[in-house]
Amino acid sequence: MSAARIIIAICMADLRQRLRTPRMWVLLGALAAASWWSFPPADADYLAVWFGAGARAYYSSAWIGLVISSIYGGLLSLVGFYVVRGTVVRDLEAGTWQILVATPMNRAGYLLAKWLSHVVLFVLVLAAGIAVGLVAQQVRGEVTTLDLIELLKPVLLIALPALAISATFAVWFDLVPWLRRSAGNILYFFVWTFLMTGSIVRGAGAWPGDPQGMMAVQQALAKGADLPAGFAKGGLSIGGQSLQGKAPVLFEWTHWQVGLDVLASRGFWLAVAVLGLLAAAPLLDRFAAHRGGARAASTEGRRLRLLDVLLAPLRWTAFGALVSAEVSLALRPRRWRWFLAMAAIFAAQAFAPEKGLVAAILAGWLLSMDHFARAVLREHDTRTGALVFTAPGMRQRLLAARVLTGIGMAWLVTLPALVRLGVQNPTAAVAVAVAGVSIAVWGLALGALFRNARPFELVLVAAAYVSLQGALVLDALADPMSTLTGHAIALPIAVAMLLTAWRPLVARVA
Template identity: 30%
Template sequence: MSSALRAWLHTALSDLRTRLRDRRLLMMVAACVYLGHLVLAGRIELTLVDRSYRGAANAAWMGTVLSLTAAFLLTLFGFYLVRGALSRERQGRTAPLVAASPVRSVTYLLGKWTSGTLFLLVLAGSMAVSLAVLFVLRGEGLPAPAPLLTPFLLFVVPTAAVVTAVALAFECLPGLGGTVGGILYFFGAVAATVAPVLGAAPVDLLGMGVIHDSMSQAVLAQYPEADPGAMFNFGYYRAPAEQLKTFQWDGVAVTADLLARRAGLVLAGGALAAGAALPFDRFDPSPSWRAPLRSALPGPNTSTPKTEATSTEPPATAGPPTAGHPSGPEGHPDAPAPAESAPWSLLGSLSAPVALRPFGLFAVECRRALRRRSGTWQVGALVLVGAGLWVPGSTGLLVVAWLWPLPLWSDLGARETTTRTAPLVASSPYARAQRVAAWAVGAAVPLALLAGPLLLGGHWRALVGVLFVPALGLAAGRLSGTPRLFEIVYLVLWYVGLASRQAALDFGGVAHAPPGTLVGYGLAAAVLLVGAVTGPHTA
């Protein structure tokens, strides 16, 4: 076995073991098992001709519906499940070891891509196993493996490979490894699932066009009067369709052209993961080109770099003291400087009586939250405030304004974990007050962005979202330790409730939500906030 192949294999296995040891895996597997139950129970339904025809409940039909469900969910949410393979190296402080190893960047990234793909296939495979078990429990016997696994291999495996490659490429590209990349991917994933329905998809990632053509031929062969021209209906339905006509369908015909196209997607995913080695910085800790340029310019923040001849011992009050060892890298030469030291020093420089003052703590949290946002984000926020005052009745502007603070909200509860300061905050005398202040900042930002629609446009229902969304961000971050859980949940709520204007899920005053929805969001905000402030740090 060559050294490159051995390095690829060990990188993939090591990363896969890390993913499988995550305690949240059991919850994800349980959700996949439940989805398998919904497919067998007919709640996740696939019909043709405006919910008039469906296939006979054999292994081929159930396996295809299950595979289409898995591919759809992996397209929308798989990105957020596998993203973070590189940031985990930085947080675990193993990035210097990777950077100094002889493993090439292409081999390393292909190992990460293989691991993420296998992880998504484990989740999707648990759905297939649960479906087979439920077949047996219903007394129908063990289904034939070929009709059940063929659609899984044809449609789920390529989807998992492409999604993982995109997630890895986004982490390597500058500016796309955070919340901005998550937002862009969400819109791209929605377009990838909607375009085949509209008949305008250059690449059919989920294989819906192939499945529809095969099913349409079977329907026309048995019901010549049918007109299955439109794409099939696929989704979750509380009540099954009535008076359905069933047709016999034995699965998609596997041809050489179909195999080539689906295998091409897998190869494209691998090529994208290998190509990500070009922008991959290989965990280089050196500053970007902007930092030397900024330090060379004259200004009040220009400082002289320390050298062995000119450096002096820092004063005792330079930063917050920690028990057991001196603070900073000077006290321990081998220890790396903690990330985000400047924002956290703002809290550490306050004495306990001052920090407990609500307005002082709120001001510090507000300053820290805004310092973590880019200049582009701040300029965009000012534009939204002005536009809201100019056209306060625009619902389209309201939808955009509810998306703009997403990077700030996703950082609320996960910041303690990503900066490795959770023990320090938990042992401080103002831990709970700091979380309340963080929530208050998360509520103040949308309150400022929506000042025009709230005061002049009559969108007062948006106040419930001002209370609910930062509470959700704080609770989700403290529960998961990453911003990904909040991003997934919020983007779905935003897309369905605001962008699609579904009043039952509207929290932003866009679709005139009924009183029951407002009360529900208000109660959820209170429960989430109390749990996030008083609950233990579980990440």
């Protein structure tokens, strides 16, 4: 009972701290509002969750629960990771862990409390989505009978195991020192993508299915959906599909007959989440010894004596000295592995074929993304704003220096590509340069707006991923003018956002 009280106390303390911030309520409200668009009326020209070639069920309790579980189990397991992670890092870096370890609490109990606080927050988000779904069920009026069991069945079997795994990853990525910041944010996106697609590639019948439970739902719909004769059932899809003026195919699905195989597969993934969490308990003290932050910063960059020579002309003016200091802070803390990886990226940018060139450009930006959003938060994280902003005009000069440094970093890590494209395809070279400016400014803007680097890092990783799949977001070679135009249009928005968010950020830390 004592251990249970400690676990509950830590969990509730974390939850209260999160719910005190207005940003969390804004997030809950935004996700709940977005849920409404997941239930379009029958005459709408789109579907959010559909089966086969444009079919959905009447809005019964079972289908409402399925839609919420499918969307939140998949997308919230990605976005939620970036929202909940950081509580363990905060305890380790603030020295709270040393106090907690002196209490009767054991290591497994501490990790379980942190994990539970993540899961409870996910449940709150799910509850908001379910509430919106219930309103939609009554407003749409297709099946107004409320069946709580069928409503909650998909939530418990589909969404909960998926979100439990995401919570376990959030704890592990907070513990492992090199995964606590940008590297972990990048890696988790690809881990999530693998988990989403790995089981699908292996086949729908492969046990235990995918962690998100999409294969289980797809098989249930294939067996139980009462579709018109000749309709191609296909698979379950989540996102947005335009019907191009056609009416959706509606079918009746008010009950999910859950088999033992589904219970076993979903129980397997829930057990994986819990056992994976407890596996970290024996390593907790070792991980806690690496407290991170400024104390763990690498000093290998101090060997960059050439950097002092290159930056020396900048120090002739006060603003130049400030830019020089920002460049030093961006490069000197980096470890030798970063420079080695950047050398390989430079070689690929210089000699790789077009597809490899695009990948190398994206890799250069991704490898440096910790600078773009975190630079604007330096005084916020180190609590040095009261000292830094006492200098006359420092607010304007420091922002200008960081904008220039961010743009310089975006261009520096793509320098071989810019030189090569400047000779072979000047329009593409300009598009890459403008995209670099856009990345730098958007990184500063989102970092200042959210006072956290994770939203920008998630956006950049997602943009890089879709660009590798052929999107023009950051692919400046497929259609340089379209990429150039898109970033040129978005750039003034980023500048306005940065100027708007910078003032309250400075007022907070000064």
